[in-house]
Amino acid sequence: MDSEGSFATKSIHAGSKPRVNHSMVCPIFQSATYEQPSLDQRYEDIKYLRLNNSPTHEHLDAKIGQLENGTALVLSSGMAAITTSLLALCSSGDHILMQDPCYGASTVFATHDLTRFGMDVTFFNSFDVQSIDEVLSLLRPSTRVIYVESIANPLTRIPNMPVIIEAAKLFGERHGTRIITMIDNTFATPYLQSPLQWGIDVVIHSSTKYLGGHSDVVGGVLVTNDKAIKERSDFYRLAMGLNPSPFDCWLVSRSIKTLAARMDRHSATGQSLAEYLSKHPRVSRVHFPGLPSHPDHNVAVRQMPRGYSGMVSAEFNLSLEETKRLISSFKVITLAESLGGVESLVDHPASMTHASIPAEERRAMGLNDGLVRFSFGLEDAHDLMTDIEEALAKVLAARETSKDHTATDDKVC
Missing domain, CATH: 3.90.1150.10 (Aspartate Aminotransferase, domain 1)
Structure with a gap:
C-alpha cells in the first residue's frame, strides 16, 4: 500500500478501516456533539463538530494524509488553508518570500492583510531561479516562509522545488533559524506530484478543485509531516472556526476514490x-x-x-x-x-x-x-x-x- 504504484488503491481504501457498522462507504455523521461516557473522559477524546473530529472528518484526514504521505487537516476552503498556514506560522516582523505570479486571492491576502499584521512580503520569480545562490540572495534572517505553487495560476509555470528546498535548509543552517517551505499543490494534486517527498514542509490544496472534482463542494486541505507545524496550524484552524461540514468532507472523500x-x-x-x-x-x-x-x-x-x-x-x-x-x-x-x-x-x-x-x-x-x-x-x-x-x-x-x-x-x- 506504500509503493509508488499503489496510489489508485490507496485513494479508494485509505482511511476506510475499521468500517463503521461494516458500511463500505463512510457515513455522514451530521451530529454537532456526541455523548460522553463519563466525566473522566480525556479532552482530546471529546467529539464536537467544531473540533473537526467527527468520523467523517477523520476519514478524510486519513485518506488525504496517506495520499500525501503526511498528516492532513481539512478546512472549509482553499483560502482557509492558505490563511491558516501563513497566520499560524508567521508573526509580526517575519518576512515571507512569495512566488509571482500567484493565485489572485493569495496575492491580495499577502499584500493587503499580511502586511497589515506587520509581516514583510516580497515576491520573486520562482521559475527562473537556476541556482541555490539565487534563492539565498533573496532570503533574510527574518524570512519565515517561502511560498510557491506547484503549477502557477494561470501561466502554468513550475518552480524548481529542489533548488528552493535546499536553499531554505542551507540558509537555516548558516543563520541558526528555520525557513518553512510551503506549496499550493491544487493544480497538480497528490497524484501528479508529492511535494512532501521532495522535502517541502507544508502542502495546501483547494479541495474544491481536482480533489472534489465535481463542482459541488468547497473545501481546503493543509498537509505536513512536521508535528509542530501540524499542532500550530490545527490550533489556529479551531480558533478561527475554519472547519468544513461533515457533508462536504463526505463529498471530497467520495471523489478522491476516482x-x-x-x-x-x-x-x-x-x-x-x-x-x-x-x-x-x-x-x-x-x-x-x-x-x-x-x-x-x-x-x-x-x-x-x-x-x-x-x-x-x-x-x-x-x-x-x-x-x-x-x-x-x-x-x-x-x-x-x-x-x-x-x-x-x-x-x-x-x-x-x-x-x-x-x-x-x-x-x-x-x-x-x-x-x-x-x-x-x-x-x-x-x-x-x-x-x-x-x-x-x-x-x-x-x-x-x-x-x-x-x-x-x-x-x-
Whole structure:
C-alpha cells in the first residue's frame, strides 16, 4: 500500500478501516456533539463538530494524509488553508518570500492583510531561479516562509522545488533559524506530484478543485509531516472556526476514490488540447507544461512524471472584445470560475480570477487581456476542439462582417 504504484488503491481504501457498522462507504455523521461516557473522559477524546473530529472528518484526514504521505487537516476552503498556514506560522516582523505570479486571492491576502499584521512580503520569480545562490540572495534572517505553487495560476509555470528546498535548509543552517517551505499543490494534486517527498514542509490544496472534482463542494486541505507545524496550524484552524461540514468532507472523500482515473484523463485531454492550440494560427502562445516549448518542461518531466493536469492557458490573436465574444460563443466549454471539475470551464484571468490586481501589475505578471485559461474536463477531446473551432469561426465571421460594413460606409461617404 506504500509503493509508488499503489496510489489508485490507496485513494479508494485509505482511511476506510475499521468500517463503521461494516458500511463500505463512510457515513455522514451530521451530529454537532456526541455523548460522553463519563466525566473522566480525556479532552482530546471529546467529539464536537467544531473540533473537526467527527468520523467523517477523520476519514478524510486519513485518506488525504496517506495520499500525501503526511498528516492532513481539512478546512472549509482553499483560502482557509492558505490563511491558516501563513497566520499560524508567521508573526509580526517575519518576512515571507512569495512566488509571482500567484493565485489572485493569495496575492491580495499577502499584500493587503499580511502586511497589515506587520509581516514583510516580497515576491520573486520562482521559475527562473537556476541556482541555490539565487534563492539565498533573496532570503533574510527574518524570512519565515517561502511560498510557491506547484503549477502557477494561470501561466502554468513550475518552480524548481529542489533548488528552493535546499536553499531554505542551507540558509537555516548558516543563520541558526528555520525557513518553512510551503506549496499550493491544487493544480497538480497528490497524484501528479508529492511535494512532501521532495522535502517541502507544508502542502495546501483547494479541495474544491481536482480533489472534489465535481463542482459541488468547497473545501481546503493543509498537509505536513512536521508535528509542530501540524499542532500550530490545527490550533489556529479551531480558533478561527475554519472547519468544513461533515457533508462536504463526505463529498471530497467520495471523489478522491476516482482521483487517479480522473487525473489521467484530465492530463491526456490537456495534452491533446495544448498540442492542438499550439498549432492553431489564431493562437500566439500556449502555456502547458507538457509542451516541449514550455520554459519549465524539463522541470515538469522530472517533478510530475504522471502528467500535467487539464489546465491550459492560451493567448489568442484577438482583440479584447473578440476574446470576450470567443468565450461567450462556446457551447460545450462553460464560462465559470473554478477549475478541476469533470466539465470543461473557461476563465478570463484579467476580468475574473485576477481582476482584483491592478491592470499594470497584471500586465507585469504576464497576464494580458487576450489570455484565456481553460480547465479541460472529461469530455471527448475532439468535441472540445470542435467547440473551439466553431466559436473562433463565429468570432472571425463577425470580424469580416464588421469590415464589410466599414467598407460600405466609406463608399457612402
